[in-house]
Amino acid sequence: MTVQQSDVLIVGGGLMGSAAAFFLRQRGQSVTLLERDQIGQYASGVNFGNVRRQGRHLGQLELANRSWALWKRLPELIDDDLEFIASGHMRVCYREDEIAELAAYAAAPEARELDLKIYRGRELHERFPFLGPDVKGGSYAPHDGHANPRLAAPAFARAAARAGARIEERTEVSEVQKVGGGFLVSTTDGRQFSAERLLITAGAWGQKLSEQFGEPVPLDTNGPQMAVTEPVPYALPTVIGVYTKIPEEVIYFRQIPRGNIIIGGGYRSKPDMLTRRAQVEPRSILNQIQQMRRLLPGVGNLNIIRVWSGIEGYLPDSLPIMGPSGQVDGLYYAFGFCGHGFQLGPGVGDVMAELIATGSTSTSIEPFSIRRFAGTTAQRSKAS
């Protein structure tokens, strides 16, 4: 049995893995990517599609900015625009005191590039006349927008393949071993792959592998609750999200040029990790209907025609695992993006490629280090 060799092995074909494969090829690294099912089938393909920087952990904005610069260049990079529209993002709130919180974020030095503008009262309702009267204020990010998540990881993987990456779908990893100066990965169909460096981008299954290398993390899984309406004339270019401390109120929507309004948030469901499927709970749909009527009163005249969910990985501090292993040389991670990884995708791929190829990256990713979970006992992950 010949062992397929490459400079870098990537386990997990979501957006992070596919983007990393692409950018590693740009840096002349040979790459093999192994995906158990189909590229982008899980979190990458089912999320809301927000290409959003505002609202992120301030320590994540540097990464988000780097990613944003790549989003703008996608057609030239991967020959696909992923239906990205920088149509603006508005984070709205229902309570006066929350406006100050939004303003504080907007004033933070890390957020300067976002050009955030605070709206309130009459100015808000004049600029965004479709919002409900309960909306008191909001923070507008003119450069943020949205794209089509179903297309993203597959487009990056195809671009990586065109550039010479080896992309293996329906290829399940059975064993990963550190062997000498590198890694040997065996798959259930009897093949073997080796590389000096290994990148784990296995999303909600990332911790299964990190645990093998002595770095368990408390990763939990959730199913996003997504719904979509029938198409109506395109009139709402701004992506809207609610800023609130009340979980059921946290909903967001975006209208695509075809006219459908995509809705997410409110509740989450628990995925079935055996069947690898997640459901949208009826109470989620009913809650979204109720919340949407408050946020966008005109929506009451529309029908929901479809719902979907998927599997996302979460860490308790709402930050991903990203960076080199704290235990093993040549091992790297980028997984567990807590339902907010979509906008970061191109940036994560670019940063990980830089890190893996050169040994360091110019973008700060220290807050995401896996080492932050080292030493904490009883790290039983809730993901199977």
Add this chain to the structure above:
Amino acid sequence: MKGRFVRLGERERAPVRLLVDGTPIEALQGDTLMVALLTQGPALRQSEFDSGRRAGFCLMGACQDCWVWTRAGERLRACSSEVREGLDILTTQPEAVWPLHG
């Protein structure tokens, strides 16, 4: 074409008056909204993604092709809605007016 559907019988039913795109029409009690509109005109709505008009397809509430609008913005599935006196139906989607002023 004036009407697409052709009445073959059952004409002895009470009249029901409604508006379609601002024009008053007369249907019969027991007509579905679809029959009311299509016995007087060629179509129910505008297709979203091409220039074609649509006139329903399955008549059993499965295809979802026959949804029409009322002037107030209500959605009605024409094949499974009974015609009612005073309905004000539009066969072209009202402009996306997201009501909020005042």
Add this chain to the structure above:
Amino acid sequence: MATARLNIPSGTAPRVVIVGAGPAGTRCAETLLAAGLVPTLVDENRRDGGQIYRRQPEGFRRDYATLYGSEAHKARALHDSFDRLRPRIDYRPDTLVWNLTPGQLCCVSQGRHFTLDYDALILCTGATDRLMPLEGWQLAGTYSLGGAQIALKAQSVSIGHRVVFMGSGPLLYLVASQYLKAGAQVAAVLDTSPLGKRIAALPKLLARPGLLWTGMKLLAQLCLARVPVHLGIQPVRVLGDAQGGVSLVQVKTAKGDGLDVECDALALGYHLRPETQLADLAGCRLAFDPASSQWLLELDEAGRTSVSGVYAAGDGAKIRGADGAEHAGRLVALALLEDLQQPVNAAELDEQRQALAVMDQFRLGLAQAFPWPSAQAKALPDTAIVCRCEMISAGELRRTVSEKGACEVNRAKAFSRVGMGRCQGRYCSQAGAEVIAAAAGVAVQEVGRQRGQAPVKPLSMLTGEVAP
């Protein structure tokens, strides 16, 4: 199948919910009632009867013979049975089951959402027409065969001034001749199944000689009225314009000649496809049925699905027609009673089982005589629309296979949008699967089937909740 015994707390009456008040649901409710159970019967329509035995609205005067022809006595018997059991069951008309979780249905009626708990769920959700697209079928004036029949039966209208009937299956001749009898203008009957297939299937079709005879009578009626009837045709395209809709149907005859038929309406259909969305949401397994070339619920003989407590009967389970649905409805009720450890008449069980076995032979004969025209999918020009809701062409769908490697239905849907529209793939997904399979060079079962998602039908964002 799933473990048969249902554990109901002793002393409590089991909560049985039947979805669908057609022939299967009606006979099921009747059988349960006779055994002392009081089921809840939910139906999306305002009136009982399902599709074939759809009741005309109040105020219509046509008699049963006019409405149901040779099946008039069956329709009368069914409706009378329902009228008798209606006050004795918990009947919820005008109610859509839009979703469910184990043990609980999510229902909406007149804009109000409410839940219904169940210990046993019997899905009698029926079927829709099965469609194969052809170029131009999105033009106004194209209807399903079943739709054409409903127009006549339930509203006493013809779908057009000059109607072409095209496709395959017993419904084709039935609806055409019903139109003829009612005084509508039938421009032509264009049957895609060749005579040869019909003859080959004869042994199985003879399992229901009565129905076979009726079929031949219908054909004779049409020929007598000088309606052009062509067998073994190949659909080519529908022509018309964006405003006026259909004006011409073009086909190739069995001999290979071009044939144009002027019309303003086309009734199209290739037999039936089962409505399995609720069963899918309940987690029931489906399997590919080679005889009819479509995915059907995995069921035991009596109608038990792979999920304990969930049963199915009628055309939503297996396409065996209205008579089969009545037997299946009775049989599934008996199966449920068995699972509830209630006494069941063994002779009655046997009788229903045997009746269904005969229907099965006929079903196989029908599938043979009127095959699903999968080859038409491969032959669709790139410009032909596959998904009417989203206006996606065969070419766009093929490109997701060739350019994006999408060799599976749900994947291809994610890339192409086929199946993302309001009809949720009811009228495009099967043909879409054939297009994908042909483009990928694999058998159609290899590309899978569209996953059922909630809501089962579009759910209004005005939907509010009521306290139970």
